[in-house]
Amino acid sequence: MEYIAAKPRPSVHSTEENKAVTMDQSIFTADSGEYAKTYLVENPAPAFSGKVFPEGMLEGCAVFQV
Numbered sequence: 860m861e862y863i864a865a866k867p868r869p870s871v872h873s874t875e876e877n878k879a880v881t882m883d884q885s886i887f888t889a890d891s892g893e894y895a896k897t898y899l900v901e902n903p904a905p906a907f908s909g910k911v912f913p914e915g916m917l918e919g920c921a922v923f924q925v
Contacts, residue, residue, distance in 0.1 A: 863894070863925050867907055870916040879910040882917050894923040 871880050887893050907919030 861925050862922055864903065864920065864922050865907075866918065866920050868916060868918040869911070871911045871913050873913050877913060879912045881910050882908065894925055 869882060874880060903920040903922075905919045907917070907921045909917050909919075911917045
């Protein structure tokens with residue numbers, strides 16, 4: 860098995876009616892396949908998940924089996 864550790868940092872520029880966007884640990888291949896989330900290894904802190912409001916940013920770590 861091989862793993863990839865990612866540190867995503869997406870931002871939200873605007874939403875309808877100033878609503879928050881919920882983000883979770885998902886990562887996709889170039890052909891839109893989703894990598895499996897893995898719980899066999901511990902994610903580095905902070906974990907990547909949460910809600911982001913317009914003009915906000917979320918940063919965290921996630922590990923995937925590839």
